[in-house]
Amino acid sequence: METDKRVILICSGKGGVGKTTLTANLGISLARQGLTTAVLDADFGLRNLDLLLGLENRIVYTAQEVLEEECRLDQALVKHKQESNLSLLPAGNPRMLDWLKPDDMKRIVEMLKEQFNYVLIDCPAGVEDGFKNAMAASQEAIVVTNPEVSAVRDADRVIGLLNTNAIKPVQLVLNRVRPKMMANQEMLSIDDVTDILALPLLGLVLEDEQVIVSTNRGEPLTLNSVNSPAAKCYLNIAKRLQGEDIPLIDPIKESSGFGAKFRRLMQTKIF
Amino acid sequence: MNSNNQKIIINIEDSKYINWEIDLKNKLKMLKSKNLEIDSKNIDFSCTDISKIIAIAYQYNCKIIGFRSTSPKTIISSQSLGYKSEFIIESSSNNTSEINKKNLTFSKTQFHQGTVRSGEYLESLGDLLILGDVNPGAKVSAVGNIIIWGRLLGIAHAGCKGDFKATISALQLRPVQLRIAKKVARGPKEKPQLGIAELARIDSDEIIISPLETT
Numbered sequence: 303m304e305t306d307k308r309v310i311l312i313c314s315g316k317g318g319v320g321k322t323t324l325t326a327n328l329g330i331s332l333a334r335q336g337l338t339t340a341v342l343d344a345d346f347g348l349r350n351l352d353l354l355l356g357l358e359n360r361i362v363y364t365a366q367e368v369l370e371e372e373c374r375l376d377q378a379l380v381k382h383k384q385e386s387n388l389s390l391l392p393a394g395n396p397r398m399l400d401w402l403k404p405d406d407m408k409r410i411v412e413m414l415k416e417q418f419n420y421v422l423i424d425c426p427a428g429v430e431d432g433f434k435n436a437m438a439a440s441q442e443a444i445v446v447t448n449p450e451v452s453a454v455r456d457a458d459r460v461i462g463l464l465n466t467n468a469i470k471p472v473q474l475v476l477n478r479v480r481p482k483m484m485a486n487q488e489m490l491s492i493d494d495v496t497d498i499l500a501l502p503l504l505g506l507v508l509e510d511e512q513v514i515v516s517t518n519r520g521e522p523l524t525l526n527s528v529n530s531p532a533a534k535c536y537l538n539i540a541k542r543l544q545g546e547d548i549p550l551i552d553p554i555k556e557s558s559g560f561g562a563k564f565r566r567l568m569q570t571k572i573f
Numbered sequence: 574m575n576s577n578n579q580k581i582i583i584n585i586e587d588s589k590y591i592n593w594e595i596d597l598k599n600k601l602k603m604l605k606s607k608n609l610e611i612d613s614k615n616i617d618f619s620c621t622d623i624s625k626i627i628a629i630a631y632q633y634n635c636k637i638i639g640f641r642s643t644s645p646k647t648i649i650s651s652q653s654l655g656y657k658s659e660f661i662i663e664s665s666s667n668n669t670s671e672i673n674k675k676n677l678t679f680s681k682t683q684f685h686q687g688t689v690r691s692g693e694y695l696e697s698l699g700d701l702l703i704l705g706d707v708n709p710g711a712k713v714s715a716v717g718n719i720i721i722w723g724r725l726l727g728i729a730h731a732g733c734k735g736d737f738k739a740t741i742s743a744l745q746l747r748p749v750q751l752r753i754a755k756k757v758a759r760g761p762k763e764k765p766q767l768g769i770a771e772l773a774r775i776d777s778d779e780i781i782i783s784p785l786e787t788t
Contacts, residue, residue: 405634455691455709455710456691458690458691458692458708458709458710459690459691459692459710461690462655462690462691462692462693465655465687465690466654466655466656468624468627468654498706498708498709498726500688500706
């Protein structure tokens with residue numbers, strides 16, 4: 303049974319590429335498929351996983367109290383309101399960074415592993431202590447990047463560090479893909495990115511304005527709007543993570559396909 | 574920095590070759606330091622063995638920062654796993670030293686398998702052979718020549734001690750910057766033709782790139 307427990311680190315190096323959004327949506331998607339999932343916010347300095355999940359007002363205890371043994375783990379865990387399979391372990395206050403050690407992180411993850419099938423760790427940006435703590439506790443990793451030079455460069459650095467710490471497998475998610483720009487070669491192509499990073503591609507996520515709306519509302523996209531292109535991508539990633547064979551979408555087809563043309567027509571002609 | 578960053582060298586003895594796992598465990602038990610360098614003498618370790626060592630060290634809360642050995646096999650294995658590795662040429666009194674002297678240029682060639690990623694820095698006291706890509710943001714340097722069986726997209730510095738005759742060759746030469754001895758050149762703007770390996774060398778005070786010809 304121990305073998306199907308998975309601890310996955312979600313990291314990127316550069317900030318703002320969509321780690322937290324991916325963590326939240328992946329958590330919801332996995333929980334929907336009946337897997338007990340814990341999301342752990344390891345970004346102690348700038349926590350916002352609770353915001354994305356809309357659970358900010360339910361937090362009583364945090365990882366800090368669990369470590370200091372002021373409360374039990376299940377007291378600190380916040381269950382999602384709609385998806386009971388998903389729980390959040392909130393990050394403590396930013397001062398935790400001063401004393402938190404990789405071993406503390408391992409202890410928390412060990413506790414979570416006893417109760418959950420999946421533990422997703424939302425890693426802070428950068429490659430300093432916060433990242434190293436999070437990395438120490440994980441077995442495998444998903445690297446998130448955008449199709450732009452700086453994000454790819456940072457992801458490359460992170461992959462190097464993951465490799466030296468024997469974290470396997472490391473998979474890639476390419477976020478905020480704009481099919482039209484990719485088709486016009488104004489953006490790095492999928493091949494450009496995978497050529498440099500040399501990692502198996504777990505999935506693409508299309509650029510979607512709905513993501514911003516859902517972030518502000520505190521309802522991850524995968525929860526309600528199944529028709530949003532990004533939500534579909536997140537669901538596919540969750541399925542592939544469990545070994546299902548789902549073909550990747552082709553962004554170039556996506557931009558010239560009938561559906562997209564129809565949507566563009568609607569947008570231009572009616573308004 | 575605190576005491577955790579101290580480096581301790583652990584020897585794995587040849588005489589206990591068969592029981593090296595137990596030997597290593599015993600030695601780790603005594604230690605409080607968390608950063609280790611493993612000296613494996615002349616034992617040949619495969620990649621699997623090296624992974625085993627790392628796993629054992631992990632059990633004892635220790636972190637391995639590098640390997641040193643007189644066995645090329647161990648060095649190649651540990652290097653391919655991304656560890657800092659130091660090849661030690663045996664200077665024992667018997668006649669093996671004579672053989673080593675003859676092969677000195679050969680044994681000084683450093684070999685790296687796998688992608689060199691952004692932020693990583695590889696250097697060699699002799700020639701440097703890389704089986705894999707050198708990504709943008711990575712830097713490789715060698716006292717001698719650099720040969721890359723892959724793409725060079727980062728920075729390469731051949732002849733870093735001043736050897737003007739050093740060369741840099743790669744299957745695809747698309748570097749950010751090229752340096753040979755004291756000369757520095759920016760990489761070419763246009764993409765090179767695919768399928769032609771290229772070589773950079775100094776010719777009349779300029780770094781020039783030409784197709785690699787096997788002679």
